[in-house]
Amino acid sequence: MVFLRRRRKRKQIEFQPGQTQTEENVLYIDEFDDDLMVKEAVKPGVKLDSINFRSQLPFLKSIFMVDPDNPGRILFQLMEGRRIITPGWIGVILSGRNVGDSNTLSHMDSAGISLDSKITAVMEDGRLYFKSFRNASRIFNLSGYLEDASIDGTIEFLKxxxxxxxxxxxxxxxxxxxxxxxxxxxxxxxxxxxKYTPAELQRRAALVKPKISLEVKDNKLVVPIDKDARVALLDFLSNTILSSHLDDGTDYKSESHYPIKKNIKSKAPC
Incomplete structure (x- = not known):
């Protein structure tokens, strides 16, 4: 079964915490741990238990298949609620050579799933490719690559x-x-x-436009009680404050970014 349309090749960028979503490019995690053992499941001759569509279909997280044009590539599609067709579902059934030959409402007595041409993730050569970290994490356990916010993790950080x-x-x-x-x-x-001493971080923060004043005490950065000052510290340390090459008077905050590779040559003007 092939449900993919060939599209232009997109630029591949290694995933990092500052870049969890991309529209034009593709993110990837190198040396991805296949803890679901998907590679084993798709090997020739491997038999898996079939699911009970009537009782288990609502709990289906995703489907996967081997790319028919590349046996080493595994394709994944997230199974959201809107894709699940349960018995009793009523929908529009289109049939015939031309769309619109039959468009009557039909009562479905059987269960099923709805697929489209979009895939959520691709696994190939030890890498996991995706465009949305959030969607990919609904299929795979990616907590080790970007831990969610937690009180325990914050306490350990503050220590x-x-x-x-x-x-x-x-x-x-x-x-x-x-x-x-x-x-x-x-x-x-x-x-x-x-990587940097508290004094060096303080010096670099003073270069931000407008200036961020970090307090250093006993060769340690002070985490402020004041909310605004604390947010400024966290924004600075998480590298979400960026300089503009066009606006010399102001820096900008960006929650999603990735580094530009060195030696990129600009294209000739149109």
Whole structure:
């Protein structure tokens, strides 16, 4: 069964916490751990138990198949509720050579699924490709690549030897909103707290337009009680504040970005 349409080849970008969604490109995770053992399931001769469509279909998370044009490529499509056809479903049935030859409402006594030409993820040569981290994570366990916001993770982050605060890490974590907690995995993934000293981070923050004033005490960055100051610190450490090459007076905040590879040559003007 082939439900894919050939499309132009898109640029492939290695996934990082700052880039969880892309429209024009494709993200990938290298050396992806196939804990679902999908590669084993698609091997010739392997037999799997069939599902009970009437009772188990509503719990179906996704379907997968081998690309008929490339046996080493496995295609995945997320099974959302709108794709599940359960007994008793009423819909429009189109048949005939021309769309519109028959468009009457029909009562379905059997179960089924609806497929389209869009795929959610592709697994090939040890890599997992996708455009939406959120959709891919609904099929695979990607928590190890971008942990969700949690109070425990925030507390552990606040216990870093590079940070200090007036309150205990436990009490300080209670002040964090969910959006602030989501910065923590990004900060840990980028590792700038380990790469730079608190004094160097303070110096670099002062170059932001407008300036971000970080407080350093006993050679540690102070996590502020003040909400606005704390947000500024988290934005800076999670590398979401970017300079513009066109606006010299202001820097900008971007929740989704990825590094530009070196030695990229500009194309000739049209």
């Amino acid at each position: 870093s030897s590079s940070l200090c605060m007036e309150e205990t890490p436990e009490k300080m974590a209670d002040l964090f909103t969910k959006s602030q907690m989501r910065k923590v995995p990004k900060i840990q993934a980028y590792g700038y707290l380990k």
